[in-house]
Amino acid sequence: MKNIFRTTSTVLLMMLIGYSCKQSGRIAVITPVKAKTDTINIPASLENVSFDYNKTLTDIRFVKLETTSKSIFGYPDRIFISDNRIIICDIYISKSVFFFDSSGKFIDKVGVGSDDHSGLKSIRDATFDYRHKVLSIFDDKDGKIATFDTQGKLIKKIAIKPFFVRFSYLKDSIYVLQTPIENRGVSGELNDFDLAFSDNDGAIKSASWSNEKDKKILPNYDYNTKIPSSGSGEFIYYSPKFSRTIYQVKNYPLSIHSRFYLNFLGKNDTSPSEFTTLADLNTMKDEKFYFDGSIISSGALHFIALMEKNIPTGVFYSSRTKKIYGGQPISRLGINEKAKMDYFSYPIASTATEFISILNPSEICEKEKISRQQEKQYGIKPVSRDEKFDTLLRNLKKDDNQVLVFYKLKLS
Structure with a gap:
């Protein structure tokens, strides 16, 4: 796979030449383009790849989400930031x-079984239209996409034909739908497609499949089903099942081109072509180093989520310097330095300019309790923290909602 996806032409030229759209009944077929692709070399181990987050993170701001009886949530699977x-x-x-508003004050909620009159029977996935400022929820039990304004008021519902596990809004009223593996052979016109593209009324206009024909497909197994957006809705990234290639999907014209290829340098990574049974895959997940999708x-x-022996990890990659930064987060503080951040967690979302991580109050309160005990029993003093972060910790209770951390990274 040497020099795979490499080309001397520009991405634009390849998109113009390689973009093909043929008709299959009423469904236009979009072929992914092999474009100029960054090869990201993932080391065999991340033990010696680290970054000092107290020196690397800049413009840190904390948003403590208000805790009320109605606003308590479990874990943020999706986060959208708008105005x-x-x-x-x-x-x-x-x-x-x-x-919530931008300060963290609770406004309202919608959900399954709520008294909000939305009538939601389920929430399979959610996405956000950054241009029109509306939230879309896929209710797979009802077979509809429900659209809400940023006050939580229901705007409309549209019927959508294919079942899918993930979807994302793409600029100007296009939904990108990722169909699950179990749909293969039962979706009629959409048979064997990885992605389908719907307009704002739920009509499927086009579809696409992966161009990696050598990868094996294990039935009834979800893997790499995440299609995160750029944080602004301008484009999305998409990784097919069992793939090391990450594609970028754009509109105007609607196109898919390879953007990143993950090259695992060590022997820890198992090639998808080696999978013959689900047991093989599960063994890999328990013992190997692999891409989380x-x-x-x-x-x-870019933060690339990885798994090492089923433990979440990852690396930051700069498409400007072509270098990897981090893996294992550390905090080395000098004697006169104060921690700007502690209990760092990997990003869960982003805006166009910032990464977003979460701090879990129950975990932090437990660790702070242990720290106080160690200080009392053994004289081990906790690290010195700057005023903003120290104030946050002093006012944190274990049953509070999560705290969002917005930050940028200062990387050479």
């Missing part, structure tokens, strides 16, 4: 979407 709104989608635990971007910086 004076923070939208938290807790798909699996509370099965609700929560609306998620990439979160903010400008030229």
Whole structure:
């Protein structure tokens, strides 16, 4: 696979030449383009790849989300930021979407079983239209996409034909739908497609499949099903099942081109071509180093989520310098330095200019309790923290909602 996806032409030229769109009944077929692709060399181990987050993170700001009986959520599966709104989608635990203002004050929520008159029967996934400032929720039990304004008011519902596991809004009223593996052979016109593209009324206009014909498909297994946006809705990234290639999907014209290729340098990574059974795959997940399917971007910086022996990890990559930064986060503080940040977690979302991580109050309160005990028993003093962060910790209770951390990265 040497020099795979390399080309001397520009991305634009390749998109113009390689973009093909043929008709299959009423469905236009979009072929992914092999464009200029960054090869990201993932080392065999991240033990010696680290970054000092207290020196690397800049412009840090904390938003403590208000805790009320109605605003409590489990875990933010999706986060969308727009103007004076923070939208938290807790798909699996509370099965609700929560609306906060930019300071963290709770506004309202919609969800399954709520008294909000939305009539939601389920929440399979959610996405946000950054241009029109509306949230879309896929209710797979009802077979509809429900659209809400940023106050949580229901605008409309549209019927959508194919079942899918993930979807994302793409600039100007296009939904990108990722169909699950179990749909293969039962979707009629959409048979064997990885992606389908719907207009704002739910009509499927085009579809696409992966151009990696040598990869094996294990039935009934979800893998790499994440299609995160850029944080602005201008484009999305998409990684097919069992793939190391990350594609960028854009509109005007609607196109898919390869953007990143993950080259695992060590022997820890297992090639998807080696999978013959689900047991093989599960063994890999328990013992190997592999791509989690998620990439979160903010400008030229990208966080690539990896798994090592089923433990979440990852690296930051700069498409400007072509270098990897980090893996294992550390905090080396000099004797006169104060921690700007502690309890760092990898980013879960981004805006066009910032990464977003979360701090879990229950975990932090427990660790702070242990720290106080160590100080009392053994005289081990906790690290010195700057005033902003120290104030946050002093006012944190274990049952509070998560705290969002917005930050940029200062990388050479």
